[in-house]
Amino acid sequence: MACHSSGTDCLVCQARGTDCRCVEPDSRNHWDARTTYSRTQYAGETSSGLGTRGVTPIYASLSPPVDALPESLQAESVGHPQAAGNFRQTGNSFDSSPHFENYWSFQDENSYHFSRQHQVTQQLLSPPYSHHDRPSSVDYHSEMVMPTGREHSMESMFSLTRFDDQLNWEVETPQSPDLIESPDSDEGSDDFDDPENVQSAVMGFLSLDRNVENDGLSFILKAHATWISRFLFEPLQVVHFVRHGVFRCYALGEESRQILNLLAMSANEITRSADYDPELNSSLPTVEAIIRQRLTDASNNSKPSRELDRQYTLGAMLYTHELISAQCVVGSLSSVISLMQLAAPVFRRACPDSLEGLVNLPSLFKTMIVSLQYYSTMDVLLGVLTGRPMFFRYDVEFRSDAPESIFLLEDAPGTRWLYGVPDRLLVTFAQMNGLLEDFGSNVQKGIAEKLEMEIKEMKPIVGSSTEPILSVGRTVVQECWFLAALIYLHMGLCGADSADTRVVKVRAEFIKIIASVRPKRHPDSFLVLPMVILGLATDSPNERSMIRRRLLRVSECSRPGTMGNDFVRILDNVWSNYRPIVWSDLRRACWEVSGV
Numbered sequence: 001m002a003c004h005s006s007g008t009d010c011l012v013c014q015a016r017g018t019d020c021r022c023v024e025p026d027s028r029n030h031w032d033a034r035t036t037y038s039r040t041q042y043a044g045e046t047s048s049g050l051g052t053r054g055v056t057p058i059y060a061s062l063s064p065p066v067d068a069l070p071e072s073l074q075a076e077s078v079g080h081p082q083a084a085g086n087f088r089q090t091g092n093s094f095d096s097s098p099h100f101e102n103y104w105s106f107q108d109e110n111s112y113h114f115s116r117q118h119q120v121t122q123q124l125l126s127p128p129y130s131h132h133d134r135p136s137s138v139d140y141h142s143e144m145v146m147p148t149g150r151e152h153s154m155e156s157m158f159s160l161t162r163f164d165d166q167l168n169w170e171v172e173t174p175q176s177p178d179l180i181e182s183p184d185s186d187e188g189s190d191d192f193d194d195p196e197n198v199q200s201a202v203m204g205f206l207s208l209d210r211n212v213e214n215d216g217l218s219f220i221l222k223a224h225a226t227w228i229s230r231f232l233f234e235p236l237q238v239v240h241f242v243r244h245g246v247f248r249c250y251a252l253g254e255e256s257r258q259i260l261n262l263l264a265m266s267a268n269e270i271t272r273s274a275d276y277d278p279e280l281n282s283s284l285p286t287v288e289a290i291i292r293q294r295l296t297d298a299s300n301n302s303k304p305s306r307e308l309d310r311q312y313t314l315g316a317m318l319y320t321h322e323l324i325s326a327q328c329v330v331g332s333l334s335s336v337i338s339l340m341q342l343a344a345p346v347f348r349r350a351c352p353d354s355l356e357g358l359v360n361l362p363s364l365f366k367t368m369i370v371s372l373q374y375y376s377t378m379d380v381l382l383g384v385l386t387g388r389p390m391f392f393r394y395d396v397e398f399r400s401d402a403p404e405s406i407f408l409l410e411d412a413p414g415t416r417w418l419y420g421v422p423d424r425l426l427v428t429f430a431q432m433n434g435l436l437e438d439f440g441s442n443v444q445k446g447i448a449e450k451l452e453m454e455i456k457e458m459k460p461i462v463g464s465s466t467e468p469i470l471s472v473g474r475t476v477v478q479e480c481w482f483l484a485a486l487i488y489l490h491m492g493l494c495g496a497d498s499a500d501t502r503v504v505k506v507r508a509e510f511i512k513i514i515a516s517v518r519p520k521r522h523p524d525s526f527l528v529l530p531m532v533i534l535g536l537a538t539d540s541p542n543e544r545s546m547i548r549r550r551l552l553r554v555s556e557c558s559r560p561g562t563m564g565n566d567f568v569r570i571l572d573n574v575w576s577n578y579r580p581i582v583w584s585d586l587r588r589a590c591w592e593v594s595g596v
Contacts, residue, residue, distance in 0.1 A: 195467045198229035201239040216261070220246055223264035226271050231329065233474065233526050234463050237417040241370075249318070255290075256318075262287035263322050276330055276559075284326060291323050292339075298346045306355075313350040314369070317343065321374035328378075329556050333386075333566040333594045340378060344391045347375045358395040361430050362402035365414045365423065377415045380426055383433040384488060385532055385567070386596060387587030396431045410463050420477040420526045424458055425485055432485075432493060441495035441583065448494050455485045473523035476513055477530070483510040484530035487537045488583075497580040498537050507537045514550065525554050528564055535571040536581050544575055569593045 202225035203218065224242050228235040249256050265283035270276050278284055298316035303309035320343050327336045350372060351359045361380075365373055376394065383390040398404040406412055407423040414423025421429075432451065435443050460478035465471045486506045490496040496503050514531070517523065528551060535547050548568065551557045557564035573589035574581055590596055 194225075194229050195470065196229070196236055196465060198235045198239055199225040201225075201236070202228070202243050204243065216257075217246070217250060220250070220260050220264045223267040227267040230271055231325065231525075232417060233420040233477065234417040236465065237411070237463055245370075259287055259290060259319055262290070263319065263326075266326055270326065270330055278330060284330070287319075288323055288327075288339075291319055292342060295320070295342050295346050298349075299342075302349075309349055310352070313346045314371075316346050317350050317371040317375070319371075321371045324374065324378060328563050330559075330562055332561055333563045333590070334596050336378075336563055337382065337386075337388075337596045340375070340382070340391060343375060347372065348392065353395075358393055360399065360402070361394040361396055361427055362398050362404075362407065366402040366406070368413055373415050374418070377418060377421070377426060380430045380433060381419070381421065381529065384429055385529060385586075386590045387436075387583070388590070388596065389437050390430070390433050393434055393437075394430045396427050396434075398427075408461065410461055412461070416461065416478075419529065420474060420523075421481050422458060422461060422478050425455070425481055428454060428485065429488075432488060436492050439493075441493060443493040448489060451489055451493070452486065455482055455489065458482055470522060473517070473520075473526075476517055477523045477526045479513060480510060480527055480530040480534075483513075484533040487533050491536065491581075492583040495582075497582045498539050499580040503537045507534065507543075510534050510537075511543055511546075515546070519550060519553055521554065524550060525556065528554055528557060528567070532567045532571065536574060536583070536586055539580060544571075547571070566594050 199222065203221050221243065224246060225239075228238065228242060232238065246260065249260055262283050266281070266287060269281040269283060294316045298313050301312075303312045320339075324336060324339055324343075327339060348359070349355070351364060352367060353359045353363075359376070361376060364376055367373075376392075379390045379392060380394070382388065402413075404424070407414055407427070412423045414426060415421070416423050428451065435447065460475045462471050462474045462478070465474075483506050487503060487510075490500065490502045490506070491498070494502075498504075498507075510530075511534075514527070514534075531547055531551060535544065538544050538547060548571070551564070551568050551571075554564060556562055557568050559565060570586070570589045570593045573593050574585045577585060
């Protein structure tokens with residue numbers, strides 16, 4: 001690791017509280033990202049005001065020298081040629097080979113395999129909708145029955161859950177939105193357990209304190225293992241790629257290593273304390289400033305050819321998924337939207353699709369480039385959860401290179417491993433978001449019926465696990481997402497309110513599932529987002545109280561100033577109307593509570 005300021009310890013060593021043992025960088029290896037190019041039509045400015053003030057500028061070479069890795073890992077890197085030698089320095093800029101996306105990607109582009117071992121711009125402050133706020137006058141009603149296979153899945157799930165752990169249905173007096181904290185959060189219970197031994201799978205043969213170089217790499221791996229075991233829905237699906245992604249990024253150069261270290265320290269700071277305060281912990285703000293600067297530079301500059309520009313922007317998107325995921329845990333909803341907005345033009349240029357058309361979502365997932373997968377997933381989910389238009393419209397047609405069938409597999413090339421949203425359902429969510437933007441609550445009856453049947457035919461897909469209770473929890477989460485999708489369909493696209501019989505029927509099934517599962521971090525932390533949608537469909541004070549208590553037991557929701565806490569406050573705002581809820585109430589509440 002190299003020092004980045006003459007005569008003082010580097011930022012990483014300062015943050016870790018250790019003596020700096022780094023080596024001064026070779027100035028010949030620095031890449032000047034400030035080279036001026038023509039501004040693209042997507043250029044934008046950060047709206048957070050964070051900037052890079054107080055952060056030492058870092059423009060390290062992205063040339064990934066194999067000898068930068070510990071000796072024990074050099075052979076492994078040589079065996080993976082995409083991990084080294086893909087960049088050439090030319091003057092004050094860099095040339096990238098067509099394989100940049102292989103750094104921190106699950107597979108080479110267009111080379112998806114069905115083996116778990118070898119895979120695992122709108123404005124920030126858009127005003128609420130105006131012309132789509134009214135409930136639909138279309139008399140749409142569908143009396144469809146859940147398919148037999150889905151019913152059998154639900155019966156099997158309930159046979160494994162604990163009905164003796166029924167929740168307290170007493171009515172609670174709603175708290176002030178400004179005082180949303182929970183004395184009964186999930187901290188100190190099963191938060192730091194690793195029942196599936198994720199840490200060993202990520203760490204492999206490395207151990208701490210073997211030597212300075214290995215110690216730094218082990219520190220990064222251990223932090224990644226802790227993070228994914230705590231915050232990912234199916235961490236075993238991606239341990240292989242997390243491990244090799246760290247190795248590859250570690251070999252990219254000094255800037256990349258500093259970012260990895262800062263991310264690792266941020267992960268440790270966030271996971272070790274329920275009282276995490278970004279103002280008292282410098283790692284996350286520092287790495288956010290660096291990544292924001294990279295995105296700003298990429299927005300303001302471009303390369304002469306489409307392929308070179310795509311490689312350039314893929315480099316700028318590196319690490320954005322880790323930063324956004326951290327902000328989803330400790331940052332506010334507005335901070336997440338702000339970061340998504342800043343990354344939007346860079347994301348679009350990094351996608352393989354032509355800039356003149358829409359990004360095809362199934363094909364994008366099949367590339368297995370995690371930064372692009374993550375961004376598009378969050379774009380779709382935030383569209384559902386806030387009522388805001390997505391940053392991008394997506395083509396949701398399944399093509400021959402990414403047929404629908406591969407998204408129904410256990411090892412599908414999507415992001416189910418992230419938050420538990422079934423891959424096939426995420427594509428449907430993107431389609432529904434587009435329909436809401438185009439037609440509001442007046443979607444044609446035939447389209448709505450087709451979507452309803454499509455959702456009801458979907459089934460949970462759960463990977464194998466050494467812990468049966470985790471498999472049950474993962475089934476619960478996916479079933480809840482299917483029910484959340486039906487609520488979105490009825491209320492968002494068909495104009496039903498929370499008192500509509502269609503909504504009441506789905507809500508009752510949702511509540512039955514939630515009440516049958518013991519409150520624990522897993523699955524509750526992955527039920528937060530679908531429970532927000534459930535809250536929009538709930539009129540009963542008892543049910544609202546249960547949802548609120550369940551949300552506040554999750555540390556990400558009990559801590560003020562976080563996205564999860566913002567969603568609790570948004571529900572409080574919606575519930576304050578004292579009338580049946582309509583979908584447009586969500587949009588207004590997001591605006592009033594978070595300004596987004």
